[in-house]
Amino acid sequence: MNDDLDDLKAMMATPKPDAQRRAADLALAQKNFENLQGSTDQPRPTPVTGLNGLWTGVTTMLSTFTSKGGLTATTALVACGFLFLTPTGQDMWQSDGSRVTGNEHLIDPIPESDAIPAETTAAVDKALAEAPANFTTPAPVEAEDFDDSALTRPAEARGRVIEVPPAMEMADVQNMGDVAAPTVAPAPAPNARRLNTQGAPEFNGVMPSMVDMAPPPLDTNTERFANADSNPLKVTAEEPVSTFSIDVDTASYSIVRNSIMRGQLPPAEAVRVEEMINYFPYDYAAPEAGGDPFQPTVSVIPTPWNADTQLVHIALQGELPIVDERPALNLVFLIDTSGSMSDASKLPLLKQSFLLMLDQLRPEDEVAIVEYAGSAGQVLAPTPASERTKIRNALNGLGAGGGTNGQGGLEQAYSIAESMSSDGEVSRVLLATDGDFNVGLSDPSGLENFIADKRDTGTFLSVLGFGRGNLNDQTMQTLAQNGNGTAAYIDTLSEAQKVLVDQLTGALFPIASDVKVQVEFDPTQIAEYRLIGYETRALNREDFNNDAVDAGDLGAGHTVTALYEVTPVGSPARMTDPLRYGAAQAAEESDELGFLKLRYKEPGADVSQLIETPILRNSTASTEAQFAASIAGFGQILRGDSNLGSWSMGDAIALATENKGADSFGYRAEAIQLMRLAESLGRN
Amino acid sequence: MTTSDEDLAYAAANGDGQAFASLLDRHYDRLFAYCFRMTGQRSEAEDLTQDICAALPAKLASYQRRAKVTTWLYRVAMNAAHDRRRKQATYAKASDGWGDWEQARTAVNHEAADQIDWLTQAMAQLAPDLRDTLALVLDDMTHAAAAEVMGVSEGTISWRISEAKKALKAIKEKEDAQ
Numbered sequence: 001m002n003d004d005l006d007d008l009k010a011m012m013a014t015p016k017p018d019a020q021r022r023a024a025d026l027a028l029a030q031k032n033f034e035n036l037q038g039s040t041d042q043p044r045p046t047p048v049t050g051l052n053g054l055w056t057g058v059t060t061m062l063s064t065f066t067s068k069g070g071l072t073a074t075t076a077l078v079a080c081g082f083l084f085l086t087p088t089g090q091d092m093w094q095s096d097g098s099r100v101t102g103n104e105h106l107i108d109p110i111p112e113s114d115a116i117p118a119e120t121t122a123a124v125d126k127a128l129a130e131a132p133a134n135f136t137t138p139a140p141v142e143a144e145d146f147d148d149s150a151l152t153r154p155a156e157a158r159g160r161v162i163e164v165p166p167a168m169e170m171a172d173v174q175n176m177g178d179v180a181a182p183t184v185a186p187a188p189a190p191n192a193r194r195l196n197t198q199g200a201p202e203f204n205g206v207m208p209s210m211v212d213m214a215p216p217p218l219d220t221n222t223e224r225f226a227n228a229d230s231n232p233l234k235v236t237a238e239e240p241v242s243t244f245s246i247d248v249d250t251a252s253y254s255i256v257r258n259s260i261m262r263g264q265l266p267p268a269e270a271v272r273v274e275e276m277i278n279y280f281p282y283d284y285a286a287p288e289a290g291g292d293p294f295q296p297t298v299s300v301i302p303t304p305w306n307a308d309t310q311l312v313h314i315a316l317q318g319e320l321p322i323v324d325e326r327p328a329l330n331l332v333f334l335i336d337t338s339g340s341m342s343d344a345s346k347l348p349l350l351k352q353s354f355l356l357m358l359d360q361l362r363p364e365d366e367v368a369i370v371e372y373a374g375s376a377g378q379v380l381a382p383t384p385a386s387e388r389t390k391i392r393n394a395l396n397g398l399g400a401g402g403g404t405n406g407q408g409g410l411e412q413a414y415s416i417a418e419s420m421s422s423d424g425e426v427s428r429v430l431l432a433t434d435g436d437f438n439v440g441l442s443d444p445s446g447l448e449n450f451i452a453d454k455r456d457t458g459t460f461l462s463v464l465g466f467g468r469g470n471l472n473d474q475t476m477q478t479l480a481q482n483g484n485g486t487a488a489y490i491d492t493l494s495e496a497q498k499v500l501v502d503q504l505t506g507a508l509f510p511i512a513s514d515v516k517v518q519v520e521f522d523p524t525q526i527a528e529y530r531l532i533g534y535e536t537r538a539l540n541r542e543d544f545n546n547d548a549v550d551a552g553d554l555g556a557g558h559t560v561t562a563l564y565e566v567t568p569v570g571s572p573a574r575m576t577d578p579l580r581y582g583a584a585q586a587a588e589e590s591d592e593l594g595f596l597k598l599r600y601k602e603p604g605a606d607v608s609q610l611i612e613t614p615i616l617r618n619s620t621a622s623t624e625a626q627f628a629a630s631i632a633g634f635g636q637i638l639r640g641d642s643n644l645g646s647w648s649m650g651d652a653i654a655l656a657t658e659n660k661g662a663d664s665f666g667y668r669a670e671a672i673q674l675m676r677l678a679e680s681l682g683r684n
Numbered sequence: 685m686t687t688s689d690e691d692l693a694y695a696a697a698n699g700d701g702q703a704f705a706s707l708l709d710r711h712y713d714r715l716f717a718y719c720f721r722m723t724g725q726r727s728e729a730e731d732l733t734q735d736i737c738a739a740l741p742a743k744l745a746s747y748q749r750r751a752k753v754t755t756w757l758y759r760v761a762m763n764a765a766h767d768r769r770r771k772q773a774t775y776a777k778a779s780d781g782w783g784d785w786e787q788a789r790t791a792v793n794h795e796a797a798d799q800i801d802w803l804t805q806a807m808a809q810l811a812p813d814l815r816d817t818l819a820l821v822l823d824d825m826t827h828a829a830a831a832e833v834m835g836v837s838e839g840t841i842s843w844r845i846s847e848a849k850k851a852l853k854a855i856k857e858k859e860d861a862q
Contacts, residue, residue, distance in 0.1 A: 017716040021730050025737040026708055033696075033704050033741035 225269040225473045228535040230641055235576055236523040242531055243539040245551030246316065246515045246560045247272075248506075249480060250499070251465055251473065253279035254489035256638065257670075258468060260677050261491075266638060270473065273635035274533030274562065280631065280667050281503075282559045282624045284317035293511040294318045294554055296613055298596055301621040303565055304629050304655050305647030308573030312529075312564040312615055313625040314519070314596060318511050320557040326509060329365040329428070330382070330420040334413040335398060336433035337373040342400035343434075345491065346467040350432050351395050353464075353496030358392070360504050361385035368416050369394050372409025382420045410450065417459045427459045428508055431479065434467040447475070451482045452550070458604070462507060464499070465489040477536065484513060484553045502665065506555035512600035514551040514608065517562060518544045519615070521594040527574050528567040530643065532632050544599060547608045554600070561628045565643070566593065591617045623659045627668065630656035634675055637682075649679035689753035697744045708740065711757055714823070718758065721819035722765045724808035736764045751832075758825075758833040762816055769812065806855045814848040821845055 084090065234242065252275035259266035287295035297315040304311075333354060341347040361367070362385060369380035369391075380394035413429045421427040451461055461483025463476045468491075480487035486507055488499045499507060516539060521529050543549040554560065567574050598611040633652040636644055653675045660668045689707065696704035715736065720729035743760050747753070807815050820830040827845070831838040 015720060015726055017713060017733070018730065021734070022712055022716075025734050026705070026712065028734065029708050029737035029740050030701065030705055032738055033701055033744075036741045 225267065230636075230639060230643075231531045231533075231535055231538075233528050233530045233575055235528055236521045236526045237579065240523055241518060241520045241541050242529065242564070243516065243518045243541050243544050244531065244534045244562070245537045245539055246517060246554060246562075247274050247534060247537050247552050248278055248555060248558050248560060249275050249477070249487040250279040251476060251487045251489035252276055254465075254491050254495055255468075255473065256635075257674055258489070258491040260674050260681065262468075263681065265678060265681050268639045271635050271638045272533060272536065273632055273639065274537070276635040277533065277561045277563070277628050277631050278559070280627070280671070281665070282315065282317075282561060282628065283661065284315045284559055284624060286317055287319045289319075292609070292611055293600070293602070294515075296596060296598055296611060298613060298615050299620060299622060299625055300566075300593065300615065300617055301625050301629065304626075304651065305633055305644045306565070306573055308571045309565050309567045311625075311629055312519075312566055312593070313628060314517065314562040314564075315624070315628075316515070316554065316558075316560040316598070318506070318554045318556060318558045318560075320505070326505065328425045329361065329508060330417060330425055331361075331365065331367050331508075332413045332417045332420070332427075332429045333367065333369045333395075334409050334429050334431045335369065335371045335379075336409075336431075337371045337398055337400050338434075339373075339400055340434055341466070343467050346434050347398065347400050349490065349493065349496070350464075350466050351398065352493055353490055353500055354395055354432075355392060356493075356496055357500040357504060358385065358388060360501055366420055367391050368413075368420065369398075370409055370413045370416060371398055372412075373400070378412065378416065382416065410447070414454050414459055418457070421458065426509060428485070429459060429461045429483070430464060431461060432464045432466060433476075434465065448478050448482045451479055455482060455484050455550075460484045460510070463487045466491075481552070482550070484510065484550075486555070498665070498667070503555075503557070506558045509556045510553040510603050511556050512554040513603050513605075514547070514549075515554050515560075515598065515600045516544050516549075516551045518597045518599075519564065519594055520597075521566065521615075522590070522592065523569075524588070525569060525590055525593045526566045527569045527571065527578070528576060530565045532563045532565060532636065534562065544597070547601070547606065563628060563632050568593075593617055623661045626659040627656060627661065630659065631671065634671070634678075638678065649675055649682060653679065690749060693744070693747050693753045693756070694749055697747055704741065704744070707753070708737065711754070712737075714754075715757065715761055718761055718819060718823055719765065721804070721807070721822060722762070722816055724804050724815075728768075732761075732765055732768055735768065736761055739764065752829075755829060755832050758820060758823075759835075762833065765816070766812075803852075806852055809855060810848055810851055814844050814851065817841055817844040818848045 082088075249272075252270060252272040255270050256266045256276065259270070284297050285295055287293065294316045297317070299313045299315075301311050301313055303309040335347075335350065337347065341350075358367075365385040366382045367380070367385055368378070368382040371377055371379050379398065380391060383390055383394075385391070410429070410431070413431075417427045417429055455461070461479060462485035463480040463483075465473070465476050465487065466489075473489075476487045476489075488495075488507070490496050490499060518541075537552065539549065539551065592614045594615040596613050596615055599608040600611070601608045630652050633644060633647060633655070634649070637647075637649055637652065653672060656668065656672050656675065660672070663669055687703075687706075689710070692703045692707040692710075696707055712733075716729060716733045719732045719736070720726065723729050723732060740760065747756050807818060810818065817830060817834065820833060821827065821841070825833070827838050827841040831841045834841070
């Protein structure tokens with residue numbers, strides 16, 4: 001049948017493929033093949049939530065349940081019910097207490113699992129651990145009540161130590177309060193520290209009191225946001241002095257905005273209230289020329305969310321040096337070009353942002369570019385800013401690909417910065433990344449030491465974060481705090497405009513280094529106080545006068561705002577009872593509530609200067625202070641803080657709207673918009 | 685050449701770049717020849733082959749172990765050719781007129797240089813179905829294999845081949861008559 005086809009075939013002349021085309025096609029196919037391998041996304045996990053998830057779980061459990069296991073478990077349940085729900089059972093169990101508590105758990109109703117007799121089945125173990133919640137119904141006692149009563153107890157009254165098992169929930173703490181409050185005293189600081197897993201580095205060993213008697217944080221090693229639990233209420237009589245370092249970062253606000261704009265409330269640990277407050281420029285009294293580089297303004301205003309407390313509003317306004325006289329600037333852009341940066345919101349936005357900034361530089365400024373991806377490389381040798389085309393081309397030539405070696409890049413950037421710097425010039429490395437330091441030294445403390453060393457040689461570091469999903473906020477924070485720089489998160493071109501154009505001078509030229517704030521409250525006037533935000537910036541009391549301890553820097557024209565919520569003596573809002581045996585002091589009403597001390601160093605100086613001013617009772621609530629308060633409220637609501645009572649997002653919106661002020665850049669209007677969005681999101 | 689095509693394709697589908705490279709290297713010439721037969725023009729065949737090469741990595745996912753690699757490859761090529769024809773039809777409709785004429789002119793120049801044989805020219809006049817089928821069978825494929833590639837029954841292939849032969853004969857007679 002194919003005979004005539006063979007004839008046809010004989011007539012056929014098939015040309016040979018062109019060798020070049022052949023090679024090109026093969027190469028193209030190979031390239032596409034590689035691309036395809038690289039970009040394969042992980043399959044998106046199907047979220048199983050709510051009732052469905054529960055039901056799936058239950059059916060899975062039931063279908064895999066063997067009758068033997070079922071019998072063991074139900075028998076164990078009945079046994080536990082007998083043990084805990086009947087008086088006889090409870091007697092048996094309580095008389096057994098000495099055997100159950102291995103350490104000092106005399107009043108701890110939760111036996112540790114290792115103390116349970118070995119023959120008990122795993123099911124009993126589990127039931128035992130859950131049992132206390134069954135047999136003592138949690139009374140509706142305010143958590144603060146317990147905490148504070150424990151806190152106010154003088155040190156001598158402290159009895160045995162309770163070790164709180166890490167898995168213990170707040171409800172259990174409450175139960176403990178009900179059952180054993182008279183003899184319970186809080187764990188001393190070292191134990192409390194054990195629970196504080198995620199504090200910033202300078203927090204280590206600093207926990208002024210038992211911060212974490214409040215719910216012990218989950219193990220947050222997988223979280224990459226730097227934060228700590230909200231500052232606890234302090235009793236002035238016990239701890240009249242509060243010390244912290246200023247924080248001029250704004251990254252947290254941008255992250256919050258980015259989350260809300262994407263239709264999600266931000267994770268609570270991403271919210272740092274002080275960074276949200278300090279995101280906004282405020283119109284505070286400017287320092288006098290020739291005096292200190294910044295001017296503190298202190299006012300006391302009524303707390304928006306609590307009529308019986310007051311807010312102490314501490315504002316620092318940095319001087320704005322004459323811009324024309326600024327020293328020449330050496331900038332090293334250290335740009336992460338790892339594969340993860342290829343997102344439109346990462347490398348492309350970064351390029352645009354830096355191009356915006358380029359127009360702000362002077363001809364005498366110099367720019368160098370280093371990229372890091374797998375291996376670090378210098379893309380642009382130090383080039384005067386006047387050669388704009390050259391810099392622009394170098395920036396545009398960057399492409400994303402490869403792994404990330406943050407430290408290799410840092411080392412190279414610093415060595416270039418050092419080669420560029422001469423007398424009177426300011427050198428700064430601008431690190432732009434999505435937070436990925438996953439090759440090489442990924443341990444924040446190793447990098448941090450390296451940067452701290454370099455800071456002492458006069459090269460500073462600022463960190464710009466880009467993109468979400470990969471953001472390692474904690475590393476960013478640590479690096480910037482140690483590099484005397486700011487950490488900013490850039491999610492839009494207008495944010496780049498704010499950080500790199502409008503506020504460039506402030507971001508790059510420090511006017512005061514190591515600015516520390518110490519407030520001493522008068523216990524006869526103020527019963528309790530609480531610092532809002534600055535959790536990651538707490539300092540030891542003695543660190544204030546120790547010039548070797550690093551703190552935040554204030555840039556030209558920057559404003560810093562700190563808020564304390566204070567409860568006056570005799571206020572009904574007081575959470576703790578006055579001491580019966582404390583030193584009885586005549587509470588005469590005085591105008592001075594406390595005393596504010598500030599320490600700073602002139603840039604480059606080793607010895608600090610001191611500024612002091614009393615905190616006076618006054619009631620002039622400025623627009624600026626009120627707006628700061630509204631943002632503080634917003635931040636605390638996002639953090640899920642319990643101190644605001646019924647004060648809601650709606651109240652925050654009203655307060656912010658009233659105090660919007662001139663708002664020439666529209667930042668405040670944007671914040672109000674965010675609050676409204678967050679309010680709607682919060683309802684879902 | 686100890687590894688079978690099927691093993692190579694399987695490895696390639698699982699991300700082995702080396703396997704993919706050697707697989708394509710083995711079959712490139714055959715693929716080009718088939719493309720040429722389907723299009724009847726060298727330039728067209730080159731472009732089509734390039735399209736297929738570019739898309740092949742993504743298509744690997746659709747490769748089933750139980751099919752012969754050649755079968756799978758021919759099917760991919762045939763589909764690509766169909767896509768291309770469809771696009772050209774749209775384009776031709778849009779650029780009716782001078783563009784068409786210019787294209788035809790350059791194509792003719794090209795063909796002349798290539799000294800295209802009679803069969804190829806004649807095949808270009810066949811209906812696309814017949815042409816594709818004939819191209820497969822001329823490539824030493826059995827009717828059964830061709831049926832698998834085209835997703836039709838073996839009988840259909842046989843019928844198409846006989847139709848194609850009839851058509852070719854008619855063309856031949858017409859030319860001889862002139």
